[in-house]
Amino acid sequence: MKFFEANFDGLVGPTHNYAGLSVGNVASLSNAKNTSSPRQAAKQGLSKMKALHDLGLVQGVLAPQERPDTYTLRRLGFTGTDTQVIEKAAKQAPAVFKAVCSASSMWTANAATISPSADTADGKIHFTPANLTNKFHRSLEPVTTGKILQAMFRSTSHFAHHTHLPDNDHFGDEGAANHTRLCSTYGKRGVELFVFGRYAFDTSQPAPKRFPARHTLEACEAVARLHGLNAEHVVYMQQNPDVIDQGVFHNDVIAVGNENVLFYHQQAFVDTASKLNELKRKFGSEADLHLIEVKDTEVSVAEAIKTYLFNTQVITLSSGEMAIIAPTECQESAAVSAYLAELTTRNSPIKQIHYYDVKQSMRNGGGPACLRLRVAMSEQEKNAVNQKVLMSDNLFSTLNQWVDKHYRDEISEADLADPQLLLESRTALDELTQILDLGSVYQFQQG
Numbered sequence: 001m002k003f004f005e006a007n008f009d010g011l012v013g014p015t016h017n018y019a020g021l022s023v024g025n026v027a028s029l030s031n032a033k034n035t036s037s038p039r040q041a042a043k044q045g046l047s048k049m050k051a052l053h054d055l056g057l058v059q060g061v062l063a064p065q066e067r068p069d070t071y072t073l074r075r076l077g078f079t080g081t082d083t084q085v086i087e088k089a090a091k092q093a094p095a096v097f098k099a100v101c102s103a104s105s106m107w108t109a110n111a112a113t114i115s116p117s118a119d120t121a122d123g124k125i126h127f128t129p130a131n132l133t134n135k136f137h138r139s140l141e142p143v144t145t146g147k148i149l150q151a152m153f154r155s156t157s158h159f160a161h162h163t164h165l166p167d168n169d170h171f172g173d174e175g176a177a178n179h180t181r182l183c184s185t186y187g188k189r190g191v192e193l194f195v196f197g198r199y200a201f202d203t204s205q206p207a208p209k210r211f212p213a214r215h216t217l218e219a220c221e222a223v224a225r226l227h228g229l230n231a232e233h234v235v236y237m238q239q240n241p242d243v244i245d246q247g248v249f250h251n252d253v254i255a256v257g258n259e260n261v262l263f264y265h266q267q268a269f270v271d272t273a274s275k276l277n278e279l280k281r282k283f284g285s286e287a288d289l290h291l292i293e294v295k296d297t298e299v300s301v302a303e304a305i306k307t308y309l310f311n312t313q314v315i316t317l318s319s320g321e322m323a324i325i326a327p328t329e330c331q332e333s334a335a336v337s338a339y340l341a342e343l344t345t346r347n348s349p350i351k352q353i354h355y356y357d358v359k360q361s362m363r364n365g366g367g368p369a370c371l372r373l374r375v376a377m378s379e380q381e382k383n384a385v386n387q388k389v390l391m392s393d394n395l396f397s398t399l400n401q402w403v404d405k406h407y408r409d410e411i412s413e414a415d416l417a418d419p420q421l422l423l424e425s426r427t428a429l430d431e432l433t434q435i436l437d438l439g440s441v442y443q444f445q446q447g
């Protein structure tokens, strides 16, 4: 049977804006208050999805969430009509209001952790939405994420959905951004590499001092248990606290893997040598494991954060060669573009580099890899997916027209409090649920 890896990219929502909500994420803070373009952001994302589809990959779309989140504002004591709730919150609690307007569900690498059927005890693909407890604006995502994932992966004979972990920092879970699956080929059992930032229950262990470690070891262990993974095929690695303190808020800012390739920076992890030995042992000898370590002298951590060299997608093409999908920021850096060009000449499967412009997302700290959720699957499992969410020439043009019809060209901070924006978003999302055949996944559709 044919197995492959599908990417499900977040469709950027109609309220995409720069609110400086993510302490520890350099781009988010430095672009706070800049004007955004939701229309351009959504179109940049769609172009990347279409490009991967055209490269022969299976590409899907993950719907955005309803914002401003008036339901959360009501839970926080704002009353009246939706317009009154928005006006009161924007005036009385502007920081809270900005948080409930974020389109952050676009970064679907944080939507969930997925284990493919080859790795799980019951032979199903397992999904656990990430609780994203560390940032208030992101903690509003998991319930709707779960509903959207269930509307995309409906078949109970192929897919198993779990509830997100308890909403507490002890179980802080940022999803697939801190999870990499290494395997000889997609259909074979792989090694699932979980990366965490700190130990929740043992404060004597190393932890960052300046910026938060969003993801805990205990969260990783819980997801591995839920998914029925075999301990002999799981590795837990701690992120280097010093790089978190420099702005590496997720592991996918400093490492990325695909099949038998792990591409990472020298400073990415704690206890690197012994942990990579464990990884090699658990990976086995069915294929060569390529551990591509980028040295400080080749690309500094600061340059990696600026260009998102590691927030690239490493994909396998039908020829068997691998390609790196990189943001144009990598192309614009002399050091990084030279590194990548040289990388394709080495003895590794990576032979092509493709650059795409996702600047609207990059300004909030989200590169190509943040925008996608990976699901390794078989042809049979793909046939069980809601087919309406899969990218095609048709869906690409339908969604571009949908964006043109509903999205604003620009949004500034003041625009977020315009009650009209909520109506525009609901109208757009209502139409989208029909395009993608999702059913009533949004609260406003519950009547």
Ligand SMILES: NCCC[C@H](NC(=O)CCC(=O)O)C(=O)O
Binding pocket: 017, 018, 019, 020, 021, 022, 025, 028, 029, 102, 104, 107, 109, 110, 135, 138, 177, 249, 250, 364, 365, 366, 367, 370
């Ligand atoms: N994987 C990339 C996630 C980026 C995301 N940025 C944000 O939420 C910034 C939103 C803002 O500042 O408006 C985050 O930090 O979790």
